[in-house]
Amino acid sequence: MEENQQWYLMKHDDATIFGPVSFGQLRQWAEDAQISPLDKVSFDESTWIKAPMVPELGMDYLVEVSSDQYYGPTTLGAIREFLVIGEITPESYLTNCTDGIQRRVADFPELQPRREEEQPVRTSIRLSLQKRIRELEEALMDERRGREAAELRCERLEARLAENSAKHY
Numbered sequence: 001m002e003e004n005q006q007w008y009l010m011k012h013d014d015a016t017i018f019g020p021v022s023f024g025q026l027r028q029w030a031e032d033a034q035i036s037p038l039d040k041v042s043f044d045e046s047t048w049i050k051a052p053m054v055p056e057l058g059m060d061y062l063v064e065v066s067s068d069q070y071y072g073p074t075t076l077g078a079i080r081e082f083l084v085i086g087e088i089t090p091e092s093y094l095t096n097c098t099d100g101i102q103r104r105v106a107d108f109p110e111l112q113p114r115r116e117e118e119q120p121v122r123t124s125i126r127l128s129l130q131k132r133i134r135e136l137e138e139a140l141m142d143e144r145r146g147r148e149a150a151e152l153r154c155e156r157l158e159a160r161l162a163e164n165s166a167k168h169y
């Protein structure tokens with residue numbers, strides 16, 4: 001995948017679309033557990049595929065949440081988040097969907113806790129959405145102010161027209 005190619009993300013739960021973003025940003029969202037296995041991605045906003053179907057996103061792992069409940073496929077970064085918040089334990093099992101191998105979370109060195117200073121700075125989809133909402137609200141207020149000014153000018157012109165029409169009759 002080209003890192004700068006523009007992509008879009010459609011959230012499964014409410015069909016909200018995020019983007020365009022670079023593929024690198026999309027991959028970071030997947031790594032940060034911001035993309036669910038049911039979300040869809042597109043590079044043209046007309047052809048949508050489920051995010052795990054894009055191999056470069058690394059959504060290769062199925063998490064055994066309980067003996068009869070699974071989550072995924074998802075990324076190791078998402079699994080790390082589940083581990084940190086206590087959704088799973090080091091004894092939980094992961095299945096690599098690409099090769100079918102099942103291992104315990106504790107057997108993945110990359111899932112061991114990181115020191116605080118090694119934690120990456122994350123860009124949250126929700127924070128990006130909040131920023132976009134603020135931008136749209138500001139644009140809407142500018143449009144409203146413009147409309148109100150135009151309506152006032154129109155009222156003044158209509159009053160002048162009425163005044164001039166009255167003078168000529």
